[in-house]
Amino acid sequence: MLVVSVYRYNPEKDSAPYMQEFRVDTKGADLMVLDVLHLVKEQDNTFAYRRSCREGVCGSDGMNMNGKNGLACITALSEVVTEDTLVIRPLPGLPVIRDLVVDMSLFYKQYERIKPYLLNDTPAPAIERLQAPEDRDKLDGLYECILCACCSTSCPSFWWNPDKFVGPSGLLQAYRFLVDSRDTQTRERLSELDDPFSVFRCRGIMNCVNVCPKGLNPTKAIGHIRDMLLRNAT
Amino acid sequence: MVTNVTNFSRNGLSDWLLQRFSAVVLGLYSVFIVGYMVISFDGSYEQWSAFFESTFVRVFTFLSILSIAAHAWIGLWTISTDYIKPTAIRFVFQTVCNLALFTYVVWGVQVLWGA
Numbered sequence: 001m002l003v004v005s006v007y008r009y010n011p012e013k014d015s016a017p018y019m020q021e022f023r024v025d026t027k028g029a030d031l032m033v034l035d036v037l038h039l040v041k042e043q044d045n046t047f048a049y050r051r052s053c054r055e056g057v058c059g060s061d062g063m064n065m066n067g068k069n070g071l072a073c074i075t076a077l078s079e080v081v082t083e084d085t086l087v088i089r090p091l092p093g094l095p096v097i098r099d100l101v102v103d104m105s106l107f108y109k110q111y112e113r114i115k116p117y118l119l120n121d122t123p124a125p126a127i128e129r130l131q132a133p134e135d136r137d138k139l140d141g142l143y144e145c146i147l148c149a150c151c152s153t154s155c156p157s158f159w160w161n162p163d164k165f166v167g168p169s170g171l172l173q174a175y176r177f178l179v180d181s182r183d184t185q186t187r188e189r190l191s192e193l194d195d196p197f198s199v200f201r202c203r204g205i206m207n208c209v210n211v212c213p214k215g216l217n218p219t220k221a222i223g224h225i226r227d228m229l230l231r232n233a234t
Numbered sequence: 235m236v237t238n239v240t241n242f243s244r245n246g247l248s249d250w251l252l253q254r255f256s257a258v259v260l261g262l263y264s265v266f267i268v269g270y271m272v273i274s275f276d277g278s279y280e281q282w283s284a285f286f287e288s289t290f291v292r293v294f295t296f297l298s299i300l301s302i303a304a305h306a307w308i309g310l311w312t313i314s315t316d317y318i319k320p321t322a323i324r325f326v327f328q329t330v331c332n333l334a335l336f337t338y339v340v341w342g343v344q345v346l347w348g349a
Contacts, residue, residue: 160316164236197236200246201312229247 002026002081004040006047007089009096017096019087020044026077033065033072036086049100056213059148063100064089069150069211091153093162106162107149107169113192114166114174119185135181142176142221144214145169151208151218157201164197168208168218171199175221178228190225190232199225240328242308253308256301263298292346299342303335 002024009017024039034054041047049072052058056074063072066080066087080086094102120129152158152167166174174193177183193199199222208218242249275281285291310331318324 157316192235194245194247195236196238196241196246196249196312197315198246200250226247226250230251233247 001084002036002077003085004036005085005087006037006040006099007096008047008099010046010098011096030076030078033063033075033077033080033086033088034061036077037072037088048098057146059146062091062148062150062153062213064092069154071148071150071213074213091149093153093159094149102153104149107147107152107167110152110162110166110170111147111173114170114177115185115189116173116177118177118180118183119188120182121184129182131181138179138181139176141216142172142179145172145176145216146214148213150211150213151216154207154211155202156205156207157203161197161201165201166193166198168202168222171202171225172216172218172221174199175225178225186228187232190229193225194229194233199229240325241311242304249308252304256305259297259301260305263294263301266294286346296342296346299339303339307331307335 004022004024005019006022007017008014008020022040022043024036024043026036026039032054034051037047037049037051041049049063050060051073052060054061054073056071059071061072062069065072065075066082066085068080069091070080072088077086088100090096090100090102094104094107097103118129147169149169151172152162152169155168157165158167174189178186178189183189202219202222204219204222206219209216209220212218238244242252270285275285286295311328314324314327314331318327
């Protein structure tokens, strides 16, 4: 019998958040954490969490499982459970709307800030803007981000300054457009990033790399941004 | 772009670069001074005083004091903006840090080039 302790908070009813324990019979199967949450919801249908694709593509079910952020749908019990206990909390550092559902406005605000789209001031060609295969290769390890927020919400710098520090996810995307050969606004993009908070609040502790469910490396991308800022400076 | 007025250089890149540069200076100075103490220092005041008569030692020491001041200011500013959210209290903390560091620099000059 698996003991599942879940974070509960309904601001309309509860004065404070609390942990609630459920006993779930997994019948010995190595279920995904998301499957366990469904079994919990069968016991109490007021339990709220986000999920959609259930295969690690949509990024909806980012949460904290036994102390580590990840996607519930692609995290097997055997990866996180010790001593038959599973503790589930919402992503740390973001305001809780209800149970495991967090308000991601600040996370999206930082994403919006880095202008996550191609900026090109040359006339549009009749066909798509072409790119050499080696230039395209530079986007590998960057474009795969699904914005699940596991990385940014495991980052202490983002916890303390979510309104000023772009965060690992946003910076990974910032570098994705800085390094894109089809983007012509590299200098303008860099000039938005050289204050003490946006990029430089990263202390390189690599929590982001540790939790990324897609195996990406935001710390490396941040290092590349620093290099670009340095090379662009006098 | 986040606007800042209280950090060392108003600019994240130069703060970051200075933090690295000052760390290298402090690392070299530590090796230098510990190396001297291990290899040829006999523990006497006379030898210590004579060692600091050298212009090179004085300049290197002063550069290290400036590096500590800059390094500490950038670090403490970062800590204060992480953990102290009320602006007035943060400003008081930063002012106290600045005054202390300024005092250490002046005191350092006095020790190195004083009587």
